[in-house]
Amino acid sequence: MDFERKPLIGMVHLKPLPGSYLYDGTLETVTELALKDAKTLEDAGFDAIMIENFGDVPFPKTVDKVTVASFTAVAKAVRDEVSVPVGINVLRNDGISAYSIAYAIKADFIRVNVLSGVAFTDQGIIEGIAHELARLRKLLPSGIKVFADVHVKHAVHFFDFEDAIRDTVERGLADAIVVSGKATGKPVDLEKLALAKRISPVPVVVGSGTTYDNLPELWRYADAFIVGTWLKRDGKVENEVSIERAKKLVELAEKMRRGSEL
Numbered sequence: 001m002d003f004e005r006k007p008l009i010g011m012v013h014l015k016p017l018p019g020s021y022l023y024d025g026t027l028e029t030v031t032e033l034a035l036k037d038a039k040t041l042e043d044a045g046f047d048a049i050m051i052e053n054f055g056d057v058p059f060p061k062t063v064d065k066v067t068v069a070s071f072t073a074v075a076k077a078v079r080d081e082v083s084v085p086v087g088i089n090v091l092r093n094d095g096i097s098a099y100s101i102a103y104a105i106k107a108d109f110i111r112v113n114v115l116s117g118v119a120f121t122d123q124g125i126i127e128g129i130a131h132e133l134a135r136l137r138k139l140l141p142s143g144i145k146v147f148a149d150v151h152v153k154h155a156v157h158f159f160d161f162e163d164a165i166r167d168t169v170e171r172g173l174a175d176a177i178v179v180s181g182k183a184t185g186k187p188v189d190l191e192k193l194a195l196a197k198r199i200s201p202v203p204v205v206v207g208s209g210t211t212y213d214n215l216p217e218l219w220r221y222a223d224a225f226i227v228g229t230w231l232k233r234d235g236k237v238e239n240e241v242s243i244e245r246a247k248k249l250v251e252l253a254e255k256m257r258r259g260s261e262l
Contacts, residue, residue, distance in 0.1 A: 001085055001108065001145070003176075003203045003223040007047030008253055009087065010246065011228030012037045013054035013237065014074060019066035020056035031074045037241040038078045041231075044246030045254075050087035050111060050226060051075050054237075059092040061123050068097050076105045087111060087147070092123045095133045095146075102144050109175075111207075111226075115148035116172035117164055119155040126155075130172035148174035150196065153183050153208055161192060162199060169202050178226070180207035185229035185237060187214060190221070197221040212249055219256050 001007055015030045016022040034051065041049050053063070053071055063071075071090065079086050085108035090098040095112035102110050113119070116128040133146065150164045151157045157164070168174045179196050181187045187209030196204045203223035210218060211230040218225065231246050233239035 001048060001224070005047070005257055006219065006222065006253070007224045008250060009048045009050050009205075009224060009226045010037075010041035010044075010046040010231060010241065011054075011226065012041070012049050012051045012078065012241075013228060014051065014056075014071070016055040016057075017053055017067050017074070018070045019064050020053075021058065022055060027070055027073070030070075031077050033240070034074050034078055035081055038082050040241045040243050041246055042082045042084050044243055045250035046084065046246065048085040048087060048108070049078070049082065050089055050109075051078060052089040052111075053091055056091065059123055061092055061126055062094040063090055063097055068101065071097075072101045072104055075101055075107065079105045079107060085109065089113075092121065093119075093126050093129065095129050096136055099133060099136055099140075099144060099146075103140050103142055107144065109145040109147055111147045111149070111178060112174075113149045113152040114155075115146070115174055116167045117157070117159050119152055119157060121155040128172065134173055145175040146173070147176045147178050147205055148172060149178045149180065149207060151179070151192075153180040153186065162195065165196055165200055169200060174202060176203040176205050176224070178205045178207040179222075181209040183208070185209060187211075188218070190217065193218065193221045197223075210249075212245075212252060215249065215252055216256065 087109040088098045088102045089111035098110040205224040206222045229237045233242045
């Protein structure tokens with residue numbers, strides 16, 4: 001992924017998968033909706049997409065085999081239909097499954113919510129998986145990059161933010177770090193984002209809360225943007241991706257890449 005152009009990464013939020021509490025027995029529909037959102041993002045000019053099992057609430061810390069199998073089937077269908085880089089995030093913190101899926105479908109990157117340290121979450125205490133993931137990457141070498149959250153959303157953290165960045169990169173071996181707001185769709189703290197950009201030796205990715213209005217401000221400090229909620233029809237995360245909103249954000253990003261006046 002070319003971080004020099006500050007890529008926009010659009011979210012494909014999957015509907016509930018087999019094995020999840022809200023699954024309604026129609027994997028074909030899950031796949032069709034995922035393909036529709038992925039193609040909309042590509043057609044709008046997004047630089048990459050990320051697929052996530054967003055509908056599988058309540059999330060386990062690691063997922064069952066049936067989730068891995070169905071996620072892989074949907075992700076493979078998407079990978080075959082788009083030409084942009086594809087990322088995988090398996091909630092709540094199953095980086096091993098995410099890497100396995102990414103390896104199987106030839107995806108380009110994964111997101112890991114807690115790579116290093118400890119997070120206190122609605123799923124309980126989640127511990128980092130850097131060692132286990134590093135072992136898998138050694139066993140199955142590839143070009144798949146690891147984007148790792150620092151102080152992930154929907155969680156409470158007691159480690160110092162600056163120390164967490166260094167641990168995630170230097171000891172967790174992350175290829176990029178993700179900085180988010182407190183919850184899905186919530187804006188990132190600009191002071192934290194600026195600090196991350198100042199001290200991180202790897203690219204800094206905004207993980208939540210990017211909108212048309214705040215993108216110019218975020219642009220100063222970030223190297224990439226994962227965008228989900230704002231892109232949806234009426235700005236509601238449960239809706240489909242809006243082609244109008246997606247194109248509008250891409251046009252704004254292109255203006256900033258050219259250095260044009262806003």
